[in-house]
Amino acid sequence: MNGHAGTHAETHAGDENGEEDDQTVTNMNEQLVARGLAKVMNHRQEDEKASNYFKLQELEKEAEEKKVGRFNPHLDIIKIxxxxxxxxxxxxxxxxxxxxxxxxxxxxxxxxxxxxxxxxxxxxxxxxxxxxxxxxxxxxxxxxxxxxxxxxxxxxxxxxxGGGEYDGEDAHNLVxxxxxxxxxxxxxxxxxxxxxxxxxxxxxxxxxxxxxxxxxxxxxxxxxxxxxxxxxxxxxxxxxxxxxxxxxxxxxxxxxxxxxxxxxxxxxxxxxxxxIEKIDANEDDADNVLLNGQKNLSQFDNIYYCSYVEDINNISIQLKSKQEQLKKLQDELNKPANLESSSQYVLSEIKKNTLVIAKYIDKCYYRAVILQINKAKKKALVKYIDFGNEDELNFEDIRKLSDGLSLKSYPPFSIRVSLAGVKIPAENKSDLIIYVKKFLLDKFLYVKFEKKERNGAYYHVVFYDYEQFTTNKNVKSVNEDIVSSGICYVDNRSDTKIFEKLKKEEVVAKKAKLVIWAYGDIDYDDES
CATH class of the missing domain: 2.40.50.90 (OB fold (Dihydrolipoamide Acetyltransferase, E2P))
Structure with missing residues (x-):
């Protein structure tokens, strides 16, 4: 019996006119315990207890001594x-x-x-x-x-x-x-x-x-x-x-x-x-700088340019409205005067997580962060923070970033996002990503932000053809197109707003036995 239960049954005796002559109050939990028909619950000292909890314990002890109810040794005990x-x-x-x-x-x-x-x-x-x-x-x-x-x-x-200041050595976390x-x-x-x-x-x-x-x-x-x-x-x-x-x-x-x-x-x-106010260890991370640290992500729904696709969870986008500003930054970075004054690093000066400018295959320099260093080969793996792609470079192709072109002056232009609601099979993944790129890479798309990944690494988004979306808000999303083409399958654990639409497109792809469904209705969730 729960010691919290303070149930009372009241019996009133009165005259014909309903006036009270006498009143008897019976506490039902005390009666049940006294007859051995209920058990008093044990409580820790700090737990809330019934006001008559200690009396209930005394009554239980008396019932045990009298061997009534459940304490009767001759009763048949039902074992649970x-x-x-x-x-x-x-x-x-x-x-x-x-x-x-x-x-x-x-x-x-x-x-x-x-x-x-x-x-x-x-x-x-x-x-x-x-x-x-x-x-x-x-x-x-x-x-x-x-x-x-x-x-x-x-x-x-x-x-x-306590607040923290930005440390240039934390550039990798920041990006x-x-x-x-x-x-x-x-x-x-x-x-x-x-x-x-x-x-x-x-x-x-x-x-x-x-x-x-x-x-x-x-x-x-x-x-x-x-x-x-x-x-x-x-x-x-x-x-x-x-x-x-x-x-x-x-x-x-x-x-x-x-x-x-x-x-x-x-x-x-x-x-x-x-x-609870979300406070990341790196409050000034690049995404938060770009999105101004706002909680309501829907206000950032806009037209973006897709600059890089590595995986469905590693897609980089740039605001269409920021393209002129990005071009201005690139022109400034590659001015002969700036490149000449940007002295090359010697071996001891190249450090992991440092913001730099790095040469790309087009012979131009771009802002980057150093991810890994191979001193034996004199090479470094860098990530271009305004575009999202990575490359391995010789030390000689890495130069110092001038203070006037730092993150404080120009926050990163790229945001890492993920296709909301979909997954891609591990088998033949590299081939399937080629198809995904055809839907996204080097295109202007309308992007709807849904949520931020728990570890803060990227955002789950829904892509739309921006020209169609501006005239028809009910247009099919690119996410749906990718699923209906049989390139990806639906993440059954996703809470995306287009979940039901994605499931309908998946049924269509399965029936047509497209791409990943060519050999039947395979349960790809087993890979998760």
Missing amino acids: NNISGSENSLRARSFENVLNKYNNLNASVDYIYGANKFKLHIPSQNLLINFILLGISVQKINLKEIGSMNTSAVQVKKLSA NGDGKPNRKEKLELKEIAIQAYKYTRKMLMQRNVQITILTCDKGGNFIGILRHQNKDFGVHLLSLGYGMLNEIGLSNTNERNNYVKAVEEAKKEKRNIWA
Whole structure:
């Protein structure tokens, strides 16, 4: 029995006119415990408890001494088959095919490990199982830390007080946007995970729920949908901003759109985890400089020129409106006077992650960052930061970048993006990329930004033929064209806004047995 339950049953005795003569108040949880019909839950010292919690413990002890109810040694004991815990993983997995036949199983919440993980009792099957919510990831917490957890505004403010200056040696991070979560974010996420746990405990502990089991993982945890009062609790937690969308398994259900909408709602309202201010280790990374550090990416939807394609996750684009400015920079870089004053580096001066100017095959110089150095061969791998491509050069083709042409004067012109919602098979990838280039490279395209990759390295975007898009907003995207041509397949874990459109185009390509589907309906998701 839950010690939180303070249920009271009141019996009133009165005269015919309804006036109270006498009143008797019976506390039901005390009565049940006293008769040995309920068990008092154990609590840690810091947990919330019922006001009569210690009295309940005394009554339980008395019931044990009197050997009533569940303490009666002559009662037949119904043993529950406990298949929870990693030690029972093999036994648990043997029940998977039995349990996923049921659309709605009645269960009760026996224990809560975290906002998305529970121990459930299924009376009809006489089972005790571990259960994880489908579609949501919540940061793990140590329950032992909850009582002593005191991280809060003071600590977080201290961590956010210090700012960093741009270091030229961090040029590689600056260009690629390789941001890492900082300590302040981690503390805030941990606090929210604890809030989520407490909220879930309040809502579900010892409550009756309905579950639908979809699968069982290697650790013996059943994964599926849990409903409380006819509400999908996973969707509910996502809408409150208590977790991140976890795409694993969602493609096998019809509920995916509900999960995506819940996340979008939480983001829009900036609830909990979405209210945390994102602070990258490299706040001045090139993409943020170019996009002015704004959170609303849709305001950067515009016409761009595609300057480089290496992979579907490594595409470089430049704003069409910045082309004149880029030309001006290039003219300035290649003025004879500037090149003459830009003395060549000697071996000891060439360092990794340094911003330089580097010669290209057209004999012109471009701004670049040094990625790798091979001192034995006197060569360096560089990335041209305004165009996105890479090349290996001799040391003699690398020169110093003048201060007047640095990132502070001219932020990088190229942005690294990825085709939203699609994947490309590993087999014959280099050949397939040639086809992708035909759709994108050296073209002006209208680009819609959807989201930034978690590690901050690139943006997921949807491409459109810009001339068609300016006259018809419902025109088919280039992403869809690539899928319908059979060059790529749909990423079933993607939350792109054009997901349903991409799936329709994939069906067309499969039926026509185009390119990657030439040998049938292959499950490319197995490669992931």
